[in-house]
Amino acid sequence: MVVLQELFGVNADIRKTCDELAEQGFIAVAPDLFWHQEPGVDLSVTSEDDRQHGLRLYQAYDRDAGVRDIRDTLDAVAKLPGCTGKLPSRATVLAP
Numbered sequence: 559m560v561v562l563q564e565l566f567g568v569n570a571d572i573r574k575t576c577d578e579l580a581e582q583g584f585i586a587v588a589p590d591l592f593w594h595q596e597p598g599v600d601l602s603v604t605s606e607d608d609r610q611h612g613l614r615l616y617q618a619y620d621r622d623a624g625v626r627d628i629r630d631t632l633d634a635v636a637k638l639p640g641c642t643g644k645l646p647s648r649a650t651v652l653a654p
Contacts (some may be wrong), residue, residue: 560631561588565612567599585641589631591624 559579563572572588579586592599592615599615601608635641 559584559586560628560635561586562628563588563591564603565616566601566603566608567592567612567615569600569602571603585635585638587631587635589627591627592619593627594620594623 561572561575561579563569566572568588568590576586576588590597590599595615595618599612601612603609636643
Protein backbone atom coordinates (compact mmCIF):
# COMPACT_ATOMS: atom_id res chain seq x y z
CA MET A 559 0.00 0.00 0.00
CA VAL A 560 1.31 3.43 -0.88
CA VAL A 561 0.57 6.04 1.78
CA LEU A 562 0.73 9.58 0.45
CA GLN A 563 2.16 12.31 2.58
CA GLU A 564 0.33 15.44 3.52
CA LEU A 565 1.66 18.97 3.46
CA PHE A 566 4.11 18.01 6.21
CA GLY A 567 6.17 15.46 4.30
CA VAL A 568 6.93 11.97 5.51
CA ASN A 569 6.60 12.87 9.16
CA ALA A 570 5.85 10.94 12.35
CA ASP A 571 2.12 10.74 11.53
CA ILE A 572 2.75 9.21 8.10
CA ARG A 573 5.33 6.78 9.48
CA LYS A 574 2.85 5.77 12.20
CA THR A 575 0.19 5.09 9.57
CA CYS A 576 2.65 2.87 7.67
CA ASP A 577 3.58 1.07 10.90
CA GLU A 578 -0.07 0.46 11.75
CA LEU A 579 -0.75 -0.95 8.29
CA ALA A 580 2.35 -3.15 8.55
CA GLU A 581 1.10 -4.47 11.91
CA GLN A 582 -2.06 -5.54 10.07
CA GLY A 583 0.04 -7.50 7.57
CA PHE A 584 0.22 -5.00 4.72
CA ILE A 585 3.27 -3.72 2.93
CA ALA A 586 3.04 0.05 3.42
CA VAL A 587 5.42 2.64 2.03
CA ALA A 588 5.34 6.43 1.93
CA PRO A 589 7.31 8.03 -0.88
CA ASP A 590 8.97 11.39 -0.23
CA LEU A 591 7.03 13.49 -2.73
CA PHE A 592 8.96 16.67 -1.97
CA TRP A 593 12.35 15.05 -2.68
CA HIS A 594 12.79 17.04 -5.90
CA GLN A 595 12.67 20.26 -3.90
CA GLU A 596 13.92 19.28 -0.46
CA PRO A 597 14.67 15.64 0.35
CA GLY A 598 13.67 14.33 3.75
CA VAL A 599 10.98 16.85 4.68
CA ASP A 600 9.62 15.95 8.13
CA LEU A 601 7.44 18.77 9.45
CA SER A 602 5.32 19.03 12.57
CA VAL A 603 1.56 19.36 12.21
CA THR A 604 1.48 21.59 15.31
CA SER A 605 4.04 24.17 14.16
CA GLU A 606 2.84 27.20 12.22
CA ASP A 607 6.36 27.71 10.82
CA ASP A 608 6.37 24.11 9.58
CA ARG A 609 2.90 24.55 8.08
CA GLN A 610 4.07 27.63 6.19
CA HIS A 611 7.17 25.74 5.03
CA GLY A 612 4.96 22.89 3.79
CA LEU A 613 2.68 25.33 1.98
CA ARG A 614 5.67 26.82 0.14
CA LEU A 615 6.82 23.35 -0.89
CA TYR A 616 3.33 22.38 -1.99
CA GLN A 617 2.88 25.54 -4.06
CA ALA A 618 6.11 24.74 -5.93
CA TYR A 619 5.26 21.03 -6.19
CA ASP A 620 5.40 19.60 -9.72
CA ARG A 621 2.27 17.43 -9.88
CA ASP A 622 3.36 15.64 -13.04
CA ALA A 623 6.64 14.63 -11.39
CA GLY A 624 4.67 13.60 -8.31
CA VAL A 625 2.40 11.32 -10.34
CA ARG A 626 5.49 9.71 -11.90
CA ASP A 627 7.00 9.24 -8.44
CA ILE A 628 3.81 7.60 -7.17
CA ARG A 629 3.62 5.31 -10.20
CA ASP A 630 7.29 4.37 -9.74
CA THR A 631 6.58 3.62 -6.08
CA LEU A 632 3.58 1.45 -6.98
CA ASP A 633 5.72 -0.46 -9.49
CA ALA A 634 8.47 -0.98 -6.91
CA VAL A 635 6.04 -2.12 -4.19
CA ALA A 636 4.37 -4.57 -6.58
CA LYS A 637 7.75 -6.30 -7.03
CA LEU A 638 8.46 -6.68 -3.30
CA PRO A 639 8.46 -10.23 -1.91
CA GLY A 640 5.15 -10.91 -0.22
CA CYS A 641 3.20 -8.29 -2.13
CA THR A 642 -0.17 -9.82 -2.97
CA GLY A 643 -2.10 -6.73 -3.99
CA LYS A 644 -4.29 -7.12 -0.88
CA LEU A 645 -5.68 -3.78 0.41
CA PRO A 646 -7.32 -2.92 3.71
CA SER A 647 -11.11 -2.71 3.53
CA ARG A 648 -11.03 1.04 4.28
CA ALA A 649 -8.55 1.81 1.50
CA THR A 650 -9.41 4.41 -1.06
CA VAL A 651 -7.86 4.26 -4.50
CA LEU A 652 -7.85 7.47 -6.49
CA ALA A 653 -6.99 7.60 -10.15
CA PRO A 654 -5.95 10.76 -11.99
